[in-house]
Amino acid sequence: MGTDIEPAVPAGEDPRSYAQVLAEVYDATMAGGKSPARPRDLISASWLRLRRGGVDPEAVRPRPIVADLELRRRESGLAPLLPDLIGGLAAATAGGDNIVVVTDSHGKVLWRSGARAVLNRADRLGFVEGADWAEDSAGTNAIGTALVSRTAVQIFSAEHFLRSHHAWTCSGSPIRDPRDGRLMGAIDVSGPANTVAPMVLALVDAVARLTESSLREQHRRQLDGLRSVAAPLLAAAHRPALAVDNHGWVAAVGRTIDRGRIALPTRVQAGTAWLPELGVCDVEPLPGGWLVLPAGDDPTTIGVRSRVRLDLRDPHHSNIHVQTELGSWSHELSPRHAEILFLLAVTPAGTSAAELAADIFGDRGRAITVRAEMSRLRKYLVGVLAAQPYRFADDMALDLMLPADRSRLLPHSLAATIGRHRSVVADE
DSSP: OOSSSOOSSOTTOOHHHHHHHHHHHHHHHHHTSOOSSOOOHHHHHHHHHHHHTTOOTTOOOSOOOOSOHHHHHHHHSOGGGHHHHHHHTHHHHTTSSOEEEEEETTOBEEEEEEOHHHHHHHHHHTOOTTOBOSHHHHOSOTTHHHHHHTSOEEEEGGGSSSGGGTTEEEEEEEEEOTTTOOEEEEEEEEEEGGGOOHHHHHHHHHHHHHHHHHHHHHHHHHHHHHHHHHHHHHHHOSSOEEEEETTOBEEEEESSOOOSBOOOBSSOOSEEEEETTTEEEEEEEETTEEEEEEOOOOTTOOOTTOEEEEEOOSSSOEEEEEEETTEEEEEEEOHHHHHHHHHHHTOTTOBOHHHHHHHHHSOGGGHHHHHHHHHHHHHHSTTTEETTTBEEOTTOEEEEEOOSSGGGSSTTOOOHHHHHHHTSOOOO
């Protein structure tokens, strides 16, 4: 269908007949033979990632239970939202056939809820609290694949990469922190394959989006509180100033600084800091945030002793870190921005928008899309990226950190150029 919300079983198809077709497609694909049909693009991409990664479709997975479950629950930030997550999906579990599962951003199962009978079935599959349900551990599934693709997905029967999961259907959606866009985890409804229904996928995604809306409203209230504290300080300041929260979101400004958000150092502390959009700044603590007072230095000049680290080792989280003489800061990258920065890193001489469009989309005609993404990138990487041609700035010392298993490089990416880099054997 080409949309983010794509039910696994096409409208009008009988699920039992369709499951048989999928089984034939699966058997032919895994045997390397001619398939009677083509799986959905989402499934093809997932199967390709797993086959490149050497995952055995007959393996008994997932990986062992993690020992730090309670710590992961606390660090996920999802515990306060659990009643709404479970309660919002009560309709999907009312019949007793399905369970609700909440995971962290790495696919570790944090909580489950459902009838005892279906929980017992899940136990036999290893689908238990603490288990690793990331795609590279449990194969194509609605948790791991949603985390890789960053979209809501429904996986039905033989679309699962592991044969042991073919008796199941699952619908999952990622949950993002609206403050910084990072993945917080995923919400999933799973049950017997014959319970597949498009409305379950729509419901799961709606609950994930409502959760993000709740977090966004909570953040707005926090900014309102910070604004009330900062207002008299900004009024008394004799130079431009901003009040920002711990994520860099601007609560209030003084003297016409127009910013919605700024990138803060990795470890913010009182004193002098270099910020990419503002240059050298004085930073003072506020309850729930910081008072930032630019010193007026040129924000495009970082200095020759600056270092950039593009860290793509974690298939779920890509980051860029900038180290300067006045401290460091980090930013978690969206999948698209991670693709672009990787391509710039491996093309030190620079490239054009059309060339990037060909590398990412296979279509030079999508240069306008690339220019828009580059504009966004350069807004928060001031002084790090240069244009005409697009490249990392000449005075940057660049460290590119790739996964030891090169097949796990940017697994969400369908770009042929990046696919070729996955096939390169990592240096020993």
